[in-house]
Amino acid sequence: VTNILNCPQVTITVWGDFALFSRPEGKVERITYPVPTPSAVRGMLASIYSKPAEFYWQVQRIEVLKKIQYATFKRNELKSKMPRIPAGNPMKACLLIEEDRTQRQSVVLRDVRYRITAQIVPRPDFPGSAIQLYNQFERRVKRGQMFVQPVMGAREFPAYFTWGSTGETPIQESLDLGLMVYDVFDLNIWKVGKQAEPSVSLYRAKMDRGVIEVPAFDSPLVLKPGRRDGGC
Numbered sequence: 001v002t003n004i005l006n007c008p009q010v011t012i013t014v015w016g017d018f019a020l021f022s023r024p025e026g027k028v029e030r031i032t033y034p035v036p037t038p039s040a041v042r043g044m045l046a047s048i049y050s051k052p053a054e055f056y057w058q059v060q061r062i063e064v065l066k067k068i069q070y071a072t073f074k075r076n077e078l079k080s081k082m083p084r085i086p087a088g089n090p091m092k093a094c095l096l097i098e099e100d101r102t103q104r105q106s107v108v109l110r111d112v113r114y115r116i117t118a119q120i121v122p123r124p125d126f127p128g129s130a131i132q133l134y135n136q137f138e139r140r141v142k143r144g145q146m147f148v149q150p151v152m153g154a155r156e157f158p159a160y161f162t163w164g165s166t167g168e169t170p171i172q173e174s175l176d177l178g179l180m181v182y183d184v185f186d187l188n189i190w191k192v193g194k195q196a197e198p199s200v201s202l203y204r205a206k207m208d209r210g211v212i213e214v215p216a217f218d219s220p221l222v223l224k225p226g227r228r229d230g231g232c
């Protein structure tokens with residue numbers, strides 16, 4: 001088992017015009033959490049640098065650098081998913097957008113800025129060193145490289161990033177955010193694509209003067225499916 005205490009820390013600052021960290025109880029209308037989920041932050045980091053077979057991202061701290069502000073607007077969405085393409089007959093896999101389109105209300109965050117601290121945690125059988133992975137990530141961030149454009153929770157809300165701390169002070173607001181989604185996959189299992197099975201975990205999030213401390217995925221503070229302590 002990898003000793004997470006010996007894994008190197010990285011710090012980046014991310015920002016965007018809008019953000020949507022959807023609450024799971026809002027099945028139809030999109031309603032955001034007031035702060036990012038660890039899952040959303042892990043997605044931003046993985047958009048820049050990810051090798052699931054070699055390491056996973058462990059988010060440690062999320063610092064809110066700008067006042068929490070909301071915006072409300074309607075977005076065009078589809079009521080149905082695109083059907084699977086039948087073998088040998090792609091014309092049957094069609095969706096009439098004009099007939100399936102609907103408008104749904106969205107409550108999003110606006111003018112967001114966060115400082116993220118995370119660890120690169122190598123898989124137990126990774127032959128290299130965590131420092132190698134750290135140096136590769138640092139080079140990619142400083143060059144502005146990415147696998148895909150990082151997003152603030154939703155694809156239409158791009159996230160921009162820079163290396164390190166910019167010296168900004170977190171907001172002086174404290175909130176008990178209650179149970180929040182921690183992740184939607186088991187971080188100990190690196191299968192990707194169609195092999196990946198969703199596994200929702202939760203944690204009790206608290207923001208203390210703009211700072212959210214995120215427990216490790218293997219911590220008992222993270223409630224996972226199958227727990228007998230009344231968690232999930």
